[in-house]
Amino acid sequence: MHTGGSAMCVGGTVTSLQTGMKGEIFTSALDAFVFEAPSGTVRIPYDKINLMEYGQEVSRRVALAYVISPMFLLLKSRKHFLTLGFQDAEGHQQALVLRLDKRTVRSALAALEARSGRTVTFLDAEARKFHRGG
DSSP: OOOOEEEEEEEESOTTSOTTOEEEEEOOOSSEEEEEETTEEEEEEGGGEEEEEEEEEEEEOHHHHHHTOGGGGGOEEEEEEEEEEEEOTTSOEEEEEEEEOTTTHHHHHHHHHHHHOOOOEESSHHHHHHHTTO
């Protein structure tokens, strides 16, 4: 299985994962999205996914600007978040929120859309622009 890239669990209802746990996502499996972390592996069948949201949090590097140079106020740090809603094996609604590496976002979203048959919902204009290559 090929890796889709690094990610970090930042929330959700999956009890086997701790917030802040780093791992790898795998999008190459034809039947399921996989997040593998040291504390466990979450396998989400594509046909059980009922929500896919992508958004960015943009924060200015204010502390760095005060220490080094006001020019750092012009730089933005983007964090890329993917939220997956899905039904588990018992039929309960679950959610998984991952922070993706920026090099992973486009390929992961494309694979999720293609394999799940669902469309990603963008939470802001910057997220849509980034995904479309703008």
